[in-house]
Amino acid sequence: MSKYFSIFLLVFLLMVVPNAYSQSKPDSLQLDSLGRKHKKTMRNEDGTLDAIGRYTPQSPQTASLLKYTEFPVSPATGIPNIDIPIYTIEWDGVRIPISISYHASGIKVNDVASPVGLGWVLNAGGVIGCSKNGARDDFSSQTIKSASELKKLLQSTTIPANSFREIANGSGTIDTESDRYQYNFNGHNGCFRYDYTDMSIKTIPYEPIKIEELESGFKITDGDGTQYFFLKVEMVGGLGYGHRSACHLTSIVTPMKCDTITFSYDKTSVYYQTFASEYQHSGIYYDWDEENVGNNMPYVPISGPIAEYAINKTNVNYAVPLLTSIIWNGNRIEFTYNSDRPEYQLQRERLTQILVKNDLGNIINTVSLDNTGYLGTSLRGKRMLLKGITMNGAATGTNPVKYFFSYNMNALPDYMNLKSATYRV
Numbered sequence: 001m002s003k004y005f006s007i008f009l010l011v012f013l014l015m016v017v018p019n020a021y022s023q024s025k026p027d028s029l030q031l032d033s034l035g036r037k038h039k040k041t042m043r044n045e046d047g048t049l050d051a052i053g054r055y056t057p058q059s060p061q062t063a064s065l066l067k068y069t070e071f072p073v074s075p076a077t078g079i080p081n082i083d084i085p086i087y088t089i090e091w092d093g094v095r096i097p098i099s100i101s102y103h104a105s106g107i108k109v110n111d112v113a114s115p116v117g118l119g120w121v122l123n124a125g126g127v128i129g130c131s132k133n134g135a136r137d138d139f140s141s142q143t144i145k146s147a148s149e150l151k152k153l154l155q156s157t158t159i160p161a162n163s164f165r166e167i168a169n170g171s172g173t174i175d176t177e178s179d180r181y182q183y184n185f186n187g188h189n190g191c192f193r194y195d196y197t198d199m200s201i202k203t204i205p206y207e208p209i210k211i212e213e214l215e216s217g218f219k220i221t222d223g224d225g226t227q228y229f230f231l232k233v234e235m236v237g238g239l240g241y242g243h244r245s246a247c248h249l250t251s252i253v254t255p256m257k258c259d260t261i262t263f264s265y266d267k268t269s270v271y272y273q274t275f276a277s278e279y280q281h282s283g284i285y286y287d288w289d290e291e292n293v294g295n296n297m298p299y300v301p302i303s304g305p306i307a308e309y310a311i312n313k314t315n316v317n318y319a320v321p322l323l324t325s326i327i328w329n330g331n332r333i334e335f336t337y338n339s340d341r342p343e344y345q346l347q348r349e350r351l352t353q354i355l356v357k358n359d360l361g362n363i364i365n366t367v368s369l370d371n372t373g374y375l376g377t378s379l380r381g382k383r384m385l386l387k388g389i390t391m392n393g394a395a396t397g398t399n400p401v402k403y404f405f406s407y408n409m410n411a412l413p414d415y416m417n418l419k420s421a422t423y424r425v
Contacts, residue, residue, distance in 0.1 A: 058129055058234075058236070058245055058246060059234060059236070059245070059246070059318050059320040059347070060111075060112040060113060060114045060115075060346075060347060061114045061115060061121065061122070061127075061320065062127050062129050062234060062245070062246045062320075063111070063112075063114075063129075064103065064114040064116075064119075064120070064121035065121055065123075065126075065127050065129075065184045066127070066129050066182045066184055067103045067105060067121075068103065068184050068189050069182040069183070069184055069189045069190060069191065070182070071103070071105045072189060073103075079103065079104055079105055080104055081101075082101055082102040082103075082104060083099050083100075083101040083102075083123075084099055084100045084101065084389055084403060085097065085098075085099045086098040086099050086100060086124075086354060086356075086365075086367055086391075087333065087354075087356050087365055089261065089326070089328060089331075089333075091254065091259065091261065091328050091329055092254035092255075092256050092257045092259050093224070093226075093254060093255060093256050094226055094252060094254050094255075094261070096186055096252070096261070097123070097186075097187075098123065098124045098326075098333065098354075099123045099124075100116055100120060100121070100122055100123065100369075100386075100389065101120065101121060101123055102119050102120050103119060103121065104119075107119055107412070109412060109413050109415065110415055112273070112343075112346055112347065112383075112415075113343075113346075113383055113384040113385075115322065115337060115347070115349050115350050115351040116350075116351050116369065116371065116386055117350075117369075117371045117384050117385050117386030118375065118383045118384060118385055118386075120386045122323070122335075122351060124263075124323055124326065124333070124335075125185070125248060125249040125263045125323055125326070126183070126184055126185020126186060126188075126228065126230070126248070126249040127183070127184055127185070127230070127234075127246050127247070127248050127249065128181055128182070128183045128185075128217075128218055128230050128246060128247045129181070129182045129183075129245065129246045130179050130180070130181050130182075130244065130245060130246065131179060131180040131181075131182070179193070179194075180193055181193065183220070185220070185228055185230075185249055186228070186252075188207065188209065188220075188222065190203050190204065190205065190207050191203070191204045192204060192211055201213070208222075208223045209221065209222050209223065214229075214231070216231050216233065217229065217230045217231040217232075217233065217247040217250075218230045218247055224255055225255035226252060226253070226254060226255050227252065227253040227255075228249060228251075228252055229249070229250050229251045229252075229253070230247035230248060230249050230250065231247065231250040231251075232247065232248040232249075232250050232263075232265050232321045233246075233247055233248075233321075234246040234247070234248060234318075234319070234320055234321055235318075235319045236316055236317065236318050236319075237316070237317045248263070248265060248321050248323075249263050250262070250263050250265075251263065259328070259329065260328075261326065261327070261328040262326070262327045262328070263323060263325075263326055264323075264324050264325045264326075264327070265321035265322060265323055265324060266321070266322050266324045267319055267320065267321060267322065268318070268319070268320045268321075268322055268347055268348065268349050270317060270318065270319050271317070271318055271346060271347055271348065272315045272316060272317045272318065273315070273316050273318070273346060273415075318347070320347065322335075322337060322349060323335055329359065330358075330359030331356075331357065331358055331359050332356075332357050333354065333355070333356050333357075334354070334355045334357070335351060335353075335354055336351070336352050336353040336354075336355070337349040337350060337351055337352060338350055338352050341384055342374075342382060343374075343382045343383070343384065344379045344380045344382070344415070350369075350371050350384060351369055351371070352368070352369055352371075353366070353367065353368055353369065354366070354367035354369075355367075356393070363393070364393050364394045365391065365392070365393030365394065366391070366392045366393055367389065367390070367391050368389070368390045368391075368392075369386060369388075369389055370386070370387045370388040370389070370390070371384055371385065371386045371387065372387070373385045373387045375407065375409060375411065375412065376411040376412060377411065378411075378414060380414035380415050381411055381412065381413070381414040381415070383412065385405075385407055386405060387404070387405055388402065388403060388404045388405060389402070389403040390402050390403075
């Protein structure tokens with residue numbers, strides 16, 4: 001198949017920065033007038049820019065699933081439906097299609113192949129991912145809900161100067177906006193956020209489902225009364241920190257008999273990726289002035305405007321759940337992985353086989369994946385490709401069903417490339 005890769009322009013990416021260099025660059029950003037005690041507050045102890053926790057890339061499987069939320073399959077978006085059906089679970093009024101699909105929105109340079117292959121994803125179960133805005137919702141101690149609250153905070157004579165850095169960086173416990181949550185499960189795709197006026201959860205766009213936050217994840221009830229529990233946590237982390245980036249579907253409770261469909265997971269070996277980003281900041285630095293306390297302006301400018309520019313590199317550690325089985329009414333679907341991917345500093349596991357077994361333990365369908373081929377030859381440029389799928393069993397009759405996929409084999413740039421480009425595969 002031939003697909004055209006979309007243009008990807010990396011303009012502003014913020015992440016943990018264990019290594020960076022900084023130099024002056026002409027100011028091209030609007031000035032940031034949030035108070036800062038001094039220049040050091042924008043940096044870590046070693047002098048690197050303090051952008052910890054601003055942005056953490058999601059794991060390949062989660063990122064691949066959530067593409068369908070950001071760029072839905074539709075004639076309106078220009079994304080065609082490329083889907084290989086594997087099996088459909090039908091039990092107690094619940095229907096769960098299992099499939100492997102390709103998302104034709106394009107491959108960015110830093111996109112990593114899921115356990116299926118580059119651009120492909122296993123649709124089995126579901127996931128809720130989180131994109132952090134400001135401070136993390138689950139760690140914030142104070143929420144600024146309106147412009148008047150922010151103004152009151154700025155005029156405070158007791159708030160530490162360091163708090164302004166935390167608000168600007170999203171690195172502390174004072175939050176100014178809700179995180180953005182994305183979900184993809186059993187035909188449901190969308191986003192939700194917390195409404196800070198009453199802390200209720202709002203879907204965007206509106207969908208008639210009920211979302212509840214639990215101690216270790218989420219529960220979603222659809223319009224038919226089917227309950228979906230997302231309790232398997234995916235952890236990512238950088239230098240000295242770690243947090244929940246996604247919650248995977250662990251069980252479905254049917255609406256009629258209240259039977260349970262269970263999703264089991266195993267963890268990949270912990271691995272890390274190195275990311276590069278460009279960072280630019282422009283602002284005026286403020287300091288505390290006792291003489292201005294009575295004027296409700298305790299902070300006064302001490303220097304600026306100052307523009308800073310840096311190219312940053314960061315290592316992000318991943319502990320990613322791998323779906324190993326789905327069990328219902330004695331039936332089961334098993335997923336087998338090999339840990340032999342040679343890509344540099346990336347996930348080692350690849351999905352090799354799917355077995356569907358009935359309640360007697362007999363295999364009724366076997367799906368084999370050919371994903372041993374790679375695009376590129378350099379250590380930092382290899383990308384795993386799905387070359388074919390073979391199905392055998394009762395669902396296919398006496399003859400196996402085979403799918404073959406071909407790609408444009410022109411190598412892409414290595415990972416961590418900051419340049420924009422257009423590619424096709």
